[in-house]
Amino acid sequence: MYELRNVTKRYTRGKETIHALDGVDLTIADGDRLVIQGPTGGGKSTLLQMLGGLDRPSSGEVVLDGTDLAKLPEARLTRVRSESIGFVFQAFNLIPTLTAQENVETALVPLGIKPKERRERAAEALNSVGLGERLAHLPSEMSGGQQQRVAIARALVKQPKVLLADEPTGNLDESMRDEIMDVLERMWKELGLTFIMVTHDSAIAKKAPRIATIRKGRISVKENAGA
Ligand SMILES: Nc1ncnc2c1ncn2[C@@H]1O[C@H](COP(=O)(O)OP(=O)(O)OP(=O)(O)O)[C@@H](O)[C@H]1O
Numbered sequence: 675m676y677e678l679r680n681v682t683k684r685y686t687r688g689k690e691t692i693h694a695l696d697g698v699d700l701t702i703a704d705g706d707r708l709v710i711q712g713p714t715g716g717g718k719s720t721l722l723q724m725l726g727g728l729d730r731p732s733s734g735e736v737v738l739d740g741t742d743l744a745k746l747p748e749a750r751l752t753r754v755r756s757e758s759i760g761f762v763f764q765a766f767n768l769i770p771t772l773t774a775q776e777n778v779e780t781a782l783v784p785l786g787i788k789p790k791e792r793r794e795r796a797a798e799a800l801n802s803v804g805l806g807e808r809l810a811h812l813p814s815e816m817s818g819g820q821q822q823r824v825a826i827a828r829a830l831v832k833q834p835k836v837l838l839a840d841e842p843t844g845n846l847d848e849s850m851r852d853e854i855m856d857v858l859e860r861m862w863k864e865l866g867l868t869f870i871m872v873t874h875d876s877a878i879a880k881k882a883p884r885i886a887t888i889r890k891g892r893i894s895v896k897e898n899a900g901a
Contacts, residue, residue, distance in 0.1 A: 696891030760829030819850030
């Protein structure tokens with residue numbers, strides 16, 4: 675469970691101070707599915723970075739299961755990220771010289787898992803996203819939708835508690851968008867993940883049970899009765 679208390683994030687650009695997050699309070703229960711929306715520059719990606727421990731707030735608490743990520747020493751924060759939090763980005767961020775299976779295995783290396791088990795678990799994860807036939811393919815040999823499925827397998831192979839996705843369908847056409855959303859939704863249900871996704875796509879947002887909107891660093895959350 676996440677509990678964010680009075681989280682601020684300030685950036686300075688020259689003489690200007692940007693309040694990317696301005697007093698954000700947010701609770702996210704285990705197994706929740708939350709969509710984050712809002713205008714460009716509103717603070718969506720900044721919030722996702724705080725949730726993922728990719729960056730630290732200027733002030734406030736980002737508590738995940740009782741631990742304040744804002745105050746963790748770097749080595750422990752890295753450990754939390756590699757064990758508990760999966761990331762999926764708009765630009766799939768696969769390593770171009772590695773096969774699908776090797777890309778997925780990279781998520782298990784920091785956990786000290788032996789090569790044989792890494793290979794098996796990567797193959798299983800790729801199977802579960804429908805890519806069991808493409809273990810040896812390079813990213814350049816796959817479509818955008820397939821590459822994003824590899825990225826999802828890489829995020830989930832370590833069996834994280836939390837999946838964070840920043841515009842995961844932003845680089846995909848409509849048919850692939852639906853395909854990726856189906857995979858993400860199925861994984862959320864099957865794995866009991868806490869799933870938090872930034873999207874500009876209101877068709878996708880409509881399906882989420884809770885929608886957070888961030889404008890000028892301030893958040894409002896509403897339950898989505900229509901989901
Ligand atoms: N590293 C940085 N240095 C300076 N300013 C930054 C930095 N990162 C973000 N900002 C600023 O903080 C504000 C919030 O940015 P953020 O990327 O979180 O917005 P966003 O809602 O994700 O926008 P978009 O939809 O365009 O991705 C913006 O004004 C942005 O310019």
